[in-house]
Amino acid sequence: MNAQSHYENHLAAFYAWMSGNFETKQQEQQDWFSGHGVLPRGNKVAIDLGAGHGLQSVSLARLGFSVFAVDFNQHLLSELNARAKGLPIRTVLADLKNVPQYATEAELITCMGDTLTHLDSIETVRNLIQQWSALLPAGGRIALSFRDLTEELFxxxxxxxxxxxxxxxxxxxxxxxxxxxxxxxxxxxxxxxxxxxxxxxxxxLRMGADLVKEMLADAGFRVVQHDVIARMQYLLAEK
CATH class of the missing domain: 2.20.25 (N-terminal domain of TfIIb)
Structure with a gap:
Protein backbone atom coordinates (compact mmCIF):
# COMPACT_ATOMS: atom_id res chain seq x y z
CA MET A 1 0.00 0.00 0.00
CA ASN A 2 0.98 3.63 -0.34
CA ALA A 3 0.89 5.81 2.76
CA GLN A 4 -2.67 7.02 2.20
CA SER A 5 -4.08 3.51 1.74
CA HIS A 6 -2.10 2.26 4.73
CA TYR A 7 -3.63 4.92 6.96
CA GLU A 8 -7.14 4.51 5.58
CA ASN A 9 -7.19 0.72 5.85
CA HIS A 10 -5.06 0.14 8.94
CA LEU A 11 -3.15 2.77 10.90
CA ALA A 12 -5.70 5.59 11.32
CA ALA A 13 -8.03 3.41 13.41
CA PHE A 14 -5.46 3.11 16.21
CA TYR A 15 -3.16 6.07 15.49
CA ALA A 16 -4.35 8.15 18.47
CA TRP A 17 -3.87 5.18 20.83
CA MET A 18 -0.43 4.48 19.37
CA SER A 19 0.65 8.12 19.77
CA GLY A 20 0.06 8.17 23.53
CA ASN A 21 -1.60 10.69 25.80
CA PHE A 22 -2.72 13.57 23.60
CA GLU A 23 -2.42 16.33 26.21
CA THR A 24 1.15 15.31 27.10
CA LYS A 25 2.31 14.98 23.49
CA GLN A 26 0.55 18.17 22.44
CA GLN A 27 2.19 20.15 25.24
CA GLU A 28 5.60 18.85 24.17
CA GLN A 29 5.01 20.21 20.67
CA GLN A 30 3.73 23.53 21.99
CA ASP A 31 6.78 23.87 24.23
CA TRP A 32 9.09 23.25 21.26
CA PHE A 33 7.34 25.93 19.20
CA SER A 34 7.27 28.52 21.95
CA GLY A 35 10.79 27.68 23.10
CA HIS A 36 12.13 28.53 19.64
CA GLY A 37 10.07 31.67 19.19
CA VAL A 38 7.50 30.19 16.81
CA LEU A 39 4.83 32.73 17.67
CA PRO A 40 2.63 34.91 15.43
CA ARG A 41 4.41 37.92 14.03
CA GLY A 42 2.84 38.42 10.57
CA ASN A 43 -0.63 37.54 9.30
CA LYS A 44 -0.95 34.86 12.04
CA VAL A 45 -1.81 32.14 9.50
CA ALA A 46 -0.17 28.72 9.76
CA ILE A 47 -0.55 25.74 7.42
CA ASP A 48 -0.08 22.42 9.21
CA LEU A 49 0.57 19.67 6.65
CA GLY A 50 -0.02 16.07 7.63
CA ALA A 51 -1.92 17.40 10.63
CA GLY A 52 -3.14 13.99 11.77
CA HIS A 53 -5.17 14.15 14.97
CA GLY A 54 -3.88 17.59 15.83
CA LEU A 55 -0.73 17.65 17.97
CA GLN A 56 0.80 20.55 16.04
CA SER A 57 -2.44 22.24 14.93
CA VAL A 58 -3.79 22.53 18.48
CA SER A 59 -0.40 23.75 19.71
CA LEU A 60 -0.18 26.47 17.06
CA ALA A 61 -3.77 27.59 17.65
CA ARG A 62 -3.11 27.90 21.38
CA LEU A 63 -0.08 30.05 20.57
CA GLY A 64 -2.25 32.47 18.59
CA PHE A 65 -2.15 31.20 15.01
CA SER A 66 -5.14 30.64 12.74
CA VAL A 67 -4.42 27.16 11.44
CA PHE A 68 -5.24 25.36 8.20
CA ALA A 69 -4.90 21.70 9.22
CA VAL A 70 -4.32 19.57 6.12
CA ASP A 71 -4.44 15.77 6.01
CA PHE A 72 -5.51 13.06 3.57
CA ASN A 73 -7.34 11.00 6.20
CA GLN A 74 -10.85 11.99 7.28
CA HIS A 75 -10.80 9.78 10.37
CA LEU A 76 -7.82 11.68 11.78
CA LEU A 77 -9.29 15.06 10.82
CA SER A 78 -12.53 14.15 12.62
CA GLU A 79 -10.51 13.42 15.75
CA LEU A 80 -8.75 16.77 15.29
CA ASN A 81 -12.10 18.58 14.95
CA ALA A 82 -13.29 17.03 18.20
CA ARG A 83 -10.22 18.45 19.97
CA ALA A 84 -10.28 21.83 18.23
CA LYS A 85 -13.58 23.20 19.53
CA GLY A 86 -13.20 26.88 20.30
CA LEU A 87 -9.82 27.08 18.57
CA PRO A 88 -9.12 28.87 15.24
CA ILE A 89 -8.50 25.67 13.26
CA ARG A 90 -9.94 24.85 9.85
CA THR A 91 -9.48 21.27 8.65
CA VAL A 92 -8.78 20.61 4.98
CA LEU A 93 -9.09 17.11 3.50
CA ALA A 94 -6.36 17.16 0.87
CA ASP A 95 -3.21 15.46 -0.34
CA LEU A 96 -0.31 17.68 0.63
CA LYS A 97 1.31 16.95 -2.75
CA ASN A 98 -1.56 18.92 -4.35
CA VAL A 99 -0.53 22.39 -3.19
CA PRO A 100 -3.39 24.31 -4.89
CA GLN A 101 -5.87 22.43 -2.65
CA TYR A 102 -4.60 24.32 0.40
CA ALA A 103 -2.55 27.21 -0.98
CA THR A 104 -3.03 30.41 1.00
CA GLU A 105 -0.82 33.22 2.23
CA ALA A 106 0.77 32.15 5.50
CA GLU A 107 3.63 33.15 7.75
CA LEU A 108 4.33 29.59 8.91
CA ILE A 109 4.21 26.14 7.34
CA THR A 110 4.71 22.99 9.40
CA CYS A 111 5.13 19.42 8.15
CA MET A 112 5.89 17.28 11.16
CA GLY A 113 5.42 13.90 12.77
CA ASP A 114 7.42 12.05 10.07
CA THR A 115 5.06 13.16 7.30
CA LEU A 116 7.93 13.98 4.91
CA THR A 117 9.10 10.36 4.81
CA HIS A 118 5.62 9.28 3.65
CA LEU A 119 6.18 10.99 0.29
CA ASP A 120 7.03 8.91 -2.75
CA SER A 121 10.46 10.27 -3.66
CA ILE A 122 13.23 12.66 -2.71
CA GLU A 123 12.37 14.76 -5.76
CA THR A 124 8.78 15.10 -4.53
CA VAL A 125 10.07 16.44 -1.22
CA ARG A 126 12.42 18.85 -3.00
CA ASN A 127 9.65 20.10 -5.30
CA LEU A 128 7.20 20.59 -2.44
CA ILE A 129 9.67 22.60 -0.37
CA GLN A 130 10.07 24.90 -3.38
CA GLN A 131 6.30 25.30 -3.65
CA TRP A 132 5.90 25.90 0.09
CA SER A 133 8.54 28.61 -0.10
CA ALA A 134 6.39 30.41 -2.67
CA LEU A 135 3.50 30.59 -0.16
CA LEU A 136 5.61 32.37 2.44
CA PRO A 137 6.74 36.00 2.59
CA ALA A 138 10.28 37.07 3.38
CA GLY A 139 10.78 36.21 7.03
CA GLY A 140 8.22 33.40 6.83
CA ARG A 141 9.18 30.18 8.56
CA ILE A 142 8.93 26.46 7.98
CA ALA A 143 9.13 23.76 10.66
CA LEU A 144 9.83 20.15 9.69
CA SER A 145 10.27 16.95 11.65
CA PHE A 146 11.08 13.49 10.32
CA ARG A 147 12.81 10.28 11.26
CA ASP A 148 16.28 9.74 9.80
CA LEU A 149 16.18 6.20 8.43
CA THR A 150 19.50 6.36 6.58
CA GLU A 151 21.28 4.11 9.11
CA GLU A 152 20.21 0.51 8.54
CA LEU A 153 19.20 -1.78 11.38
CA PHE A 154 19.96 -5.48 11.22
CA LEU A 205 11.89 7.53 2.46
CA ARG A 206 15.44 7.31 3.76
CA MET A 207 16.81 10.85 3.96
CA GLY A 208 19.07 12.57 6.43
CA ALA A 209 19.03 16.02 7.94
CA ASP A 210 21.87 17.28 5.72
CA LEU A 211 19.90 16.48 2.58
CA VAL A 212 16.79 18.27 3.87
CA LYS A 213 18.91 21.26 4.88
CA GLU A 214 20.27 21.37 1.32
CA MET A 215 16.71 21.35 -0.06
CA LEU A 216 15.74 24.19 2.27
CA ALA A 217 18.76 26.26 1.23
CA ASP A 218 17.97 25.70 -2.45
CA ALA A 219 14.42 27.01 -1.78
CA GLY A 220 15.70 30.19 -0.13
CA PHE A 221 15.57 29.17 3.53
CA ARG A 222 18.13 29.58 6.29
CA VAL A 223 18.05 26.91 8.99
CA VAL A 224 17.89 28.60 12.40
CA GLN A 225 17.36 25.55 14.62
CA HIS A 226 18.17 21.84 14.42
CA ASP A 227 17.21 19.52 17.27
CA VAL A 228 17.11 15.75 17.64
CA ILE A 229 14.30 14.67 19.97
CA ALA A 230 13.45 11.00 20.55
CA ARG A 231 15.38 10.13 17.37
CA MET A 232 13.33 12.62 15.34
CA GLN A 233 15.02 15.41 13.40
CA TYR A 234 13.45 18.86 14.01
CA LEU A 235 14.35 21.71 11.64
CA LEU A 236 13.19 25.32 11.83
CA ALA A 237 14.08 27.55 8.88
CA GLU A 238 13.35 31.13 7.83
CA LYS A 239 12.89 32.47 4.31
Missing amino acids: GEQRFIPIKADDQRIHTCFLEYGPGFVRVYDQLLEKQNGEWVQKVSSYRK
Whole structure:
Protein backbone atom coordinates (compact mmCIF):
# COMPACT_ATOMS: atom_id res chain seq x y z
CA MET A 1 0.00 0.00 0.00
CA ASN A 2 0.98 3.63 -0.34
CA ALA A 3 0.89 5.81 2.76
CA GLN A 4 -2.67 7.02 2.20
CA SER A 5 -4.08 3.51 1.74
CA HIS A 6 -2.10 2.26 4.73
CA TYR A 7 -3.63 4.92 6.96
CA GLU A 8 -7.14 4.51 5.58
CA ASN A 9 -7.19 0.72 5.85
CA HIS A 10 -5.06 0.14 8.94
CA LEU A 11 -3.15 2.77 10.90
CA ALA A 12 -5.70 5.59 11.32
CA ALA A 13 -8.03 3.41 13.41
CA PHE A 14 -5.46 3.11 16.21
CA TYR A 15 -3.16 6.07 15.49
CA ALA A 16 -4.35 8.15 18.47
CA TRP A 17 -3.87 5.18 20.83
CA MET A 18 -0.43 4.48 19.37
CA SER A 19 0.65 8.12 19.77
CA GLY A 20 0.06 8.17 23.53
CA ASN A 21 -1.60 10.69 25.80
CA PHE A 22 -2.72 13.57 23.60
CA GLU A 23 -2.42 16.33 26.21
CA THR A 24 1.15 15.31 27.10
CA LYS A 25 2.31 14.98 23.49
CA GLN A 26 0.55 18.17 22.44
CA GLN A 27 2.19 20.15 25.24
CA GLU A 28 5.60 18.85 24.17
CA GLN A 29 5.01 20.21 20.67
CA GLN A 30 3.73 23.53 21.99
CA ASP A 31 6.78 23.87 24.23
CA TRP A 32 9.09 23.25 21.26
CA PHE A 33 7.34 25.93 19.20
CA SER A 34 7.27 28.52 21.95
CA GLY A 35 10.79 27.68 23.10
CA HIS A 36 12.13 28.53 19.64
CA GLY A 37 10.07 31.67 19.19
CA VAL A 38 7.50 30.19 16.81
CA LEU A 39 4.83 32.73 17.67
CA PRO A 40 2.63 34.91 15.43
CA ARG A 41 4.41 37.92 14.03
CA GLY A 42 2.84 38.42 10.57
CA ASN A 43 -0.63 37.54 9.30
CA LYS A 44 -0.95 34.86 12.04
CA VAL A 45 -1.81 32.14 9.50
CA ALA A 46 -0.17 28.72 9.76
CA ILE A 47 -0.55 25.74 7.42
CA ASP A 48 -0.08 22.42 9.21
CA LEU A 49 0.57 19.67 6.65
CA GLY A 50 -0.02 16.07 7.63
CA ALA A 51 -1.92 17.40 10.63
CA GLY A 52 -3.14 13.99 11.77
CA HIS A 53 -5.17 14.15 14.97
CA GLY A 54 -3.88 17.59 15.83
CA LEU A 55 -0.73 17.65 17.97
CA GLN A 56 0.80 20.55 16.04
CA SER A 57 -2.44 22.24 14.93
CA VAL A 58 -3.79 22.53 18.48
CA SER A 59 -0.40 23.75 19.71
CA LEU A 60 -0.18 26.47 17.06
CA ALA A 61 -3.77 27.59 17.65
CA ARG A 62 -3.11 27.90 21.38
CA LEU A 63 -0.08 30.05 20.57
CA GLY A 64 -2.25 32.47 18.59
CA PHE A 65 -2.15 31.20 15.01
CA SER A 66 -5.14 30.64 12.74
CA VAL A 67 -4.42 27.16 11.44
CA PHE A 68 -5.24 25.36 8.20
CA ALA A 69 -4.90 21.70 9.22
CA VAL A 70 -4.32 19.57 6.12
CA ASP A 71 -4.44 15.77 6.01
CA PHE A 72 -5.51 13.06 3.57
CA ASN A 73 -7.34 11.00 6.20
CA GLN A 74 -10.85 11.99 7.28
CA HIS A 75 -10.80 9.78 10.37
CA LEU A 76 -7.82 11.68 11.78
CA LEU A 77 -9.29 15.06 10.82
CA SER A 78 -12.53 14.15 12.62
CA GLU A 79 -10.51 13.42 15.75
CA LEU A 80 -8.75 16.77 15.29
CA ASN A 81 -12.10 18.58 14.95
CA ALA A 82 -13.29 17.03 18.20
CA ARG A 83 -10.22 18.45 19.97
CA ALA A 84 -10.28 21.83 18.23
CA LYS A 85 -13.58 23.20 19.53
CA GLY A 86 -13.20 26.88 20.30
CA LEU A 87 -9.82 27.08 18.57
CA PRO A 88 -9.12 28.87 15.24
CA ILE A 89 -8.50 25.67 13.26
CA ARG A 90 -9.94 24.85 9.85
CA THR A 91 -9.48 21.27 8.65
CA VAL A 92 -8.78 20.61 4.98
CA LEU A 93 -9.09 17.11 3.50
CA ALA A 94 -6.36 17.16 0.87
CA ASP A 95 -3.21 15.46 -0.34
CA LEU A 96 -0.31 17.68 0.63
CA LYS A 97 1.31 16.95 -2.75
CA ASN A 98 -1.56 18.92 -4.35
CA VAL A 99 -0.53 22.39 -3.19
CA PRO A 100 -3.39 24.31 -4.89
CA GLN A 101 -5.87 22.43 -2.65
CA TYR A 102 -4.60 24.32 0.40
CA ALA A 103 -2.55 27.21 -0.98
CA THR A 104 -3.03 30.41 1.00
CA GLU A 105 -0.82 33.22 2.23
CA ALA A 106 0.77 32.15 5.50
CA GLU A 107 3.63 33.15 7.75
CA LEU A 108 4.33 29.59 8.91
CA ILE A 109 4.21 26.14 7.34
CA THR A 110 4.71 22.99 9.40
CA CYS A 111 5.13 19.42 8.15
CA MET A 112 5.89 17.28 11.16
CA GLY A 113 5.42 13.90 12.77
CA ASP A 114 7.42 12.05 10.07
CA THR A 115 5.06 13.16 7.30
CA LEU A 116 7.93 13.98 4.91
CA THR A 117 9.10 10.36 4.81
CA HIS A 118 5.62 9.28 3.65
CA LEU A 119 6.18 10.99 0.29
CA ASP A 120 7.03 8.91 -2.75
CA SER A 121 10.46 10.27 -3.66
CA ILE A 122 13.23 12.66 -2.71
CA GLU A 123 12.37 14.76 -5.76
CA THR A 124 8.78 15.10 -4.53
CA VAL A 125 10.07 16.44 -1.22
CA ARG A 126 12.42 18.85 -3.00
CA ASN A 127 9.65 20.10 -5.30
CA LEU A 128 7.20 20.59 -2.44
CA ILE A 129 9.67 22.60 -0.37
CA GLN A 130 10.07 24.90 -3.38
CA GLN A 131 6.30 25.30 -3.65
CA TRP A 132 5.90 25.90 0.09
CA SER A 133 8.54 28.61 -0.10
CA ALA A 134 6.39 30.41 -2.67
CA LEU A 135 3.50 30.59 -0.16
CA LEU A 136 5.61 32.37 2.44
CA PRO A 137 6.74 36.00 2.59
CA ALA A 138 10.28 37.07 3.38
CA GLY A 139 10.78 36.21 7.03
CA GLY A 140 8.22 33.40 6.83
CA ARG A 141 9.18 30.18 8.56
CA ILE A 142 8.93 26.46 7.98
CA ALA A 143 9.13 23.76 10.66
CA LEU A 144 9.83 20.15 9.69
CA SER A 145 10.27 16.95 11.65
CA PHE A 146 11.08 13.49 10.32
CA ARG A 147 12.81 10.28 11.26
CA ASP A 148 16.28 9.74 9.80
CA LEU A 149 16.18 6.20 8.43
CA THR A 150 19.50 6.36 6.58
CA GLU A 151 21.28 4.11 9.11
CA GLU A 152 20.21 0.51 8.54
CA LEU A 153 19.20 -1.78 11.38
CA PHE A 154 19.96 -5.48 11.22
CA GLY A 155 18.56 -8.74 12.56
CA GLU A 156 16.32 -8.47 15.59
CA GLN A 157 16.92 -4.70 15.75
CA ARG A 158 14.37 -4.41 12.93
CA PHE A 159 11.55 -5.47 15.30
CA ILE A 160 10.47 -2.34 17.17
CA PRO A 161 7.87 -2.50 19.97
CA ILE A 162 5.66 0.59 19.77
CA LYS A 163 2.94 0.21 22.41
CA ALA A 164 1.06 -2.48 24.32
CA ASP A 165 -1.77 -2.79 26.81
CA ASP A 166 -4.27 -5.48 27.79
CA GLN A 167 -6.20 -5.10 24.53
CA ARG A 168 -3.63 -4.16 21.89
CA ILE A 169 0.01 -4.84 21.00
CA HIS A 170 1.62 -2.79 18.23
CA THR A 171 4.98 -3.75 16.73
CA CYS A 172 6.84 -2.43 13.67
CA PHE A 173 9.16 -4.45 11.47
CA LEU A 174 11.56 -2.68 9.09
CA GLU A 175 12.73 -4.00 5.72
CA TYR A 176 15.44 -1.89 4.06
CA GLY A 177 15.72 -1.13 0.37
CA PRO A 178 17.63 1.40 -1.74
CA GLY A 179 16.31 4.82 -0.77
CA PHE A 180 13.39 3.57 1.28
CA VAL A 181 12.32 1.39 4.20
CA ARG A 182 9.23 -0.80 4.08
CA VAL A 183 7.48 -0.47 7.45
CA TYR A 184 5.22 -3.31 8.56
CA ASP A 185 2.72 -2.29 11.23
CA GLN A 186 1.56 -5.38 13.11
CA LEU A 187 -1.39 -4.95 15.44
CA LEU A 188 -2.54 -7.71 17.77
CA GLU A 189 -5.99 -6.83 19.09
CA LYS A 190 -8.12 -8.80 21.54
CA GLN A 191 -11.61 -9.42 20.16
CA ASN A 192 -14.11 -11.55 22.10
CA GLY A 193 -11.30 -12.93 24.21
CA GLU A 194 -9.14 -13.96 21.22
CA TRP A 195 -6.07 -12.23 19.81
CA VAL A 196 -6.53 -11.16 16.19
CA GLN A 197 -3.57 -10.12 14.04
CA LYS A 198 -3.76 -7.31 11.49
CA VAL A 199 -0.74 -6.40 9.36
CA SER A 200 -0.19 -3.71 6.75
CA SER A 201 2.92 -2.12 5.25
CA TYR A 202 4.03 0.99 3.39
CA ARG A 203 7.26 2.64 2.30
CA LYS A 204 9.11 5.46 3.99
CA LEU A 205 11.89 7.53 2.46
CA ARG A 206 15.44 7.31 3.76
CA MET A 207 16.81 10.85 3.96
CA GLY A 208 19.07 12.57 6.43
CA ALA A 209 19.03 16.02 7.94
CA ASP A 210 21.87 17.28 5.72
CA LEU A 211 19.90 16.48 2.58
CA VAL A 212 16.79 18.27 3.87
CA LYS A 213 18.91 21.26 4.88
CA GLU A 214 20.27 21.37 1.32
CA MET A 215 16.71 21.35 -0.06
CA LEU A 216 15.74 24.19 2.27
CA ALA A 217 18.76 26.26 1.23
CA ASP A 218 17.97 25.70 -2.45
CA ALA A 219 14.42 27.01 -1.78
CA GLY A 220 15.70 30.19 -0.13
CA PHE A 221 15.57 29.17 3.53
CA ARG A 222 18.13 29.58 6.29
CA VAL A 223 18.05 26.91 8.99
CA VAL A 224 17.89 28.60 12.40
CA GLN A 225 17.36 25.55 14.62
CA HIS A 226 18.17 21.84 14.42
CA ASP A 227 17.21 19.52 17.27
CA VAL A 228 17.11 15.75 17.64
CA ILE A 229 14.30 14.67 19.97
CA ALA A 230 13.45 11.00 20.55
CA ARG A 231 15.38 10.13 17.37
CA MET A 232 13.33 12.62 15.34
CA GLN A 233 15.02 15.41 13.40
CA TYR A 234 13.45 18.86 14.01
CA LEU A 235 14.35 21.71 11.64
CA LEU A 236 13.19 25.32 11.83
CA ALA A 237 14.08 27.55 8.88
CA GLU A 238 13.35 31.13 7.83
CA LYS A 239 12.89 32.47 4.31
